Amino acid sequence: MRLLKGTRPHSPTAHSPFILTELCSGPVQSMAYLKAPPPHDAERSILLDVKQQLGNPPSLQSWNSSSSPCDWPEITCIDNIVTEISLSYKTITKKIPARICDLKNLIVLDVSYNYIPGEFPDILNCSKLEYLLLLQNSFVGPIPADIDRLSCLRYLDLTANNFSGDIPAAIGRLRELFYLFLVQNEFNGTWPMEIGNLANLEQLAMAYNDKFRPSALPKEFGALKKLKFLWMTEANLIGEIPESFNNLSSLERLDLSLNELNGTIPVGMLTLKNLTYLYLFCNRLSGRVPSSIEAFNLKEIDLSDNHLTGPIPAGEIPANISLIPTLETFKVFSNQLSGVLPPAFGLHSELKFFEIFENKLSGELPQHLCARGTLLGVIASNNNLSGEVPKSLGNCRSLLTIQVSNNRFSGEIPSGIWTSPDMVSVMLAGNSFSGALPSRLARNLSRVDISNNKFSGQIPAEISSWMNIGVLNANNNMLSGKIPVELTSLWNISVLLLDGNQFSGELPSQIISWKSLTNLNLSRNKLSGLIPKALGSLPSLTYLHLSENQFLGQIPSELGHLKLNILNLSSNQLSGLVPFEFQNEAYNYSFLNNPKLCVNVPTLNLPRCDAKPVDSYKLSTKYLVMILIFALSGFLAVAFFTLFMNILSGLTENNLIGHGGSGKVYRIANDRSGKIFAVKMICNNGRLDHKLQKPFIAKDEILGTLHHSNIVKLLCCISNETTSLLVYEYMENQSLDRWLHGKKQRTLSMTSLVHNFVLDWPTRLQIAIGVAKGLRHMHEYYFGLAKMLVKQGEPDTMSGVAGSYGYIAPAGDGREPNNEHMYLVEWAWDQFREGKTIEEVVDEEIKEQCDRAQVTTLFNLGLMCTTTLPSTRPTMKEVFGNSSTVQSSGGPWKKEKDHEATPLLLNGT
Secondary structure: OOOOOOOOOOOOOOOOHHHHHOOOEEEEOOOOOOOOOOOOOHHHHHHHHHHHHOOOHHOOOOOOOOOOOHHOOOOOEEEEEEEEEEEEOOOOOOOHHHHHHHHOOOOEEEOOOOOOOOOOOOOOOOOOEEEEEEOOOOOOOOOOHHHHHHHOEEEEEEEOOOEEEEEHHHHHOOOHHHHHEEOOOOEEOOHHHHHHHHOOEEEEEEEOOOOOEEEEHHHHHOOOOOOOOOOOOOEEEEEEEOOHHHHHHOEEEEEEEOOOOEEEEOOHHHHHHHOOEEEOOOOOOEOOOOOOOOOOOOOEEOOOOOOOOOHHHHHHOOHHHHHHOOEEEEEOOOOEEEEEOOOOOOOOOOOEEEEOOOOEEOOOOOOOOOOOOOEEEEEEEOOEEEEOOOOHHOOOOOOOOOEOOOOOEEEOOOHHHHHEEEEEEOOOEOOOOOOOOOOOEHHHHHOEEEOOOEEEEEEOHHHOOOOOOOOOEOOOEEEEEEEOOOHOOOOOOOEEOOOEEEEEEOOOOOOOOOOOOOOEEEOOOOEEEOOHHHHHOOOOOOEEOOOOOEEEEEEEEHHOOOOEEEOOOOOOOOEEOHHHHHHHHHHHHOOOOOOEEEEOOOOOOOEEEEOOOOHHHHHHHHHHHHHHHHHHHHHHHHHHHHHHHHHHOOOOOOHHEHHHHEEEEEEEOOOOOOOOOEEEEEEOOOOOOOOHHHEEEEEEEHHHHHHOOOOOOEEEEEEEOOOEEEEEOOOOOOHHHHHHHOHHHHHHHHHHHHHHHHHHHHHHHHHHHHHOOOOOOOHHHHHHHHHHHHOEEEOOHHHHHHHHHHHHHOOOOOOOOOOOOOOOOOOOOOOHHHHOOHHHHHHHHHHHHOHHOOOOHHHHHHHHHHOOOOOHHHOOOHHHHHHHHHHHEEEEEEOOOOOOOOOOOOOOO
């Protein structure tokens, strides 16, 4: 019995000749070897007991005490003796009872395709058992180490279970075994070399066991002289294919695909005269394809997706492969094979599949690929092939696909390729093909890619007959003329790419049937006139690319009805108002180089549309704008120069009020207005230090865009090569670290801290800013500052203070920021994630003075105010009014059941 790839063997039956004539003791002429048949009631009693232990499944309702077991559908008898039980597909969910082995002449037990649980069944006492089929169940655990007690076993199939552990060496002592299937289990050991002792083995399948330890193929398998079928796909194989495999003289099918095999293909592999199917794809094999060919029964060769390589002739395809008379499939794609293709391919065999893509092959395609009229597919893309497509392919009526993209082919395509009755796809991109588009296509042809070639001429009006075309890619050719209205009648087309040609004139104003069209690209042509309003009625269109043409007039408002992911109308001569639906940042690059377009909102880097006619006030408006610009510039220049000089004169030691890691801070009064400024100076002896310059720029960009009632305002920035100045409004309330970490304030209770924080807004701001200043990295400073003042993208006093509250509350341990805890929020969340108790977090100096419930509530509020998503943080209003809710729910930090928290923040206070 030969099992083809992807199929399962049929269950043997008692009517098979080998059941009638062969037993483990050898061929027999009669049934005299059997014991005297027991009374019918004895075997019936055993089977009814088995039925009961199986849970009396409804599928065995014919098993009863009033009929002979030999009349039951699941039982086979020889001379009124039960020899076979076939329980496949019976929805059995119970374990196989050991009682079944009381049937002393049982030869075949088939319980496949059920839901039987548990370990390997207790059937090792079934001494005459020859066929055991356990496939497609839920067995677990190891194969018994003494499985060789089933000494008559000839056929064992454990496929598609959950057996695990090692395959026992004892399996190599089942001398009668000719069929061994262990496919798709959970084995996690190595392949036992003892399998090489099974001299009668013909079928060996151990595929899809990817939990096996990476193992080499045992060289002992080469001793299996009767082996016809070896299937070890995806079996975690490594190393080389043993040279001993050259001795597998009976081998018909070898499948070692989807592994990590390396090295070369054994030289004698293609001399195995019975070899019919060879699958070595998706490995790491290298070197040359064996040049000695004697396997003249080969139908399919798949060596694809390896590393077969080497210079000519080492990496060439041996010419005599093309002479194999049975060859139907030849697949060597995704290697690095070089040289020319043997010209006799298809001449001596009924070739069906010829797949050689992604190599370095050169020369022409063989002329006789379809000589026998059986060719279904030619896939030769991504090589260095040249010349013309063989004219014989134009007469190949069996062809389904031709794919020769990205080569160096030239000339015209044989006309018969377009109309071959079963043709589905024609892929010719990236060559130098020429000629015109065909007026007629095969009925089933759905995909045509002729991009990056030299096709020319107009789109024929007969294109309306291309009714099943789904994808047409003809970009970067030399097609010309108008876009015919007949093109819009293609009801099934979803992708139409005609960019990079020489089309001209106006687009059809009417669209007959583009209901399936999702992708339309007509860019880089010479199209003109108005963009048709009808494009806005296409229900599936998501990609519209009309750039680099000569379209005029307004963008049709109907386009705003589309759900476009990509829109590009750049580099045309469009004018007027951009439809409202496109006036957002998603379309920033959709309208470039259209100077007459305008918008109503300040987006898209386009001018605002003027409500009045542009021409009537052109001259006066121009001069007015110029006057205003000059006047404003002069005023700003004088004001800035005055401020600059005042500031420079105030940078003295007398005005120094503080300094930090990145510079000094001065308090400077304006002599005229009396206004007081805080000026931070960042300087270096040489050029401005890069590490200091980055936070300076970041500070300028962030604070310059933040406008909040409780943030000191950044008035201006002044910088040269050696010095940078930041000018702020001055605030008198000092800094957080002095207020929070001074010895005097260390004795403050947590309640006092929060009441100060809640009631005194300027102090709250100073606390928040002070905490942020404690961060050692400047970019973290501003990230924290922005994060604590912004909720859902917009700063406001309530959400900002709530964010600030979160940034101060976790600081209750009294620690000052340092390298270990440079980010207080992250430190507080780390304590929470590590499951620390509140006592482990609170500073020792204030632990005794604080109420535990209040401290817990404070930490909960702090953590809730600093969640990652701004939308999940409470507003300050919620902090004021809902602290009791936080306490009752426990917040992120759960309180003990025996502690009843009291409100810490009072409503309205």
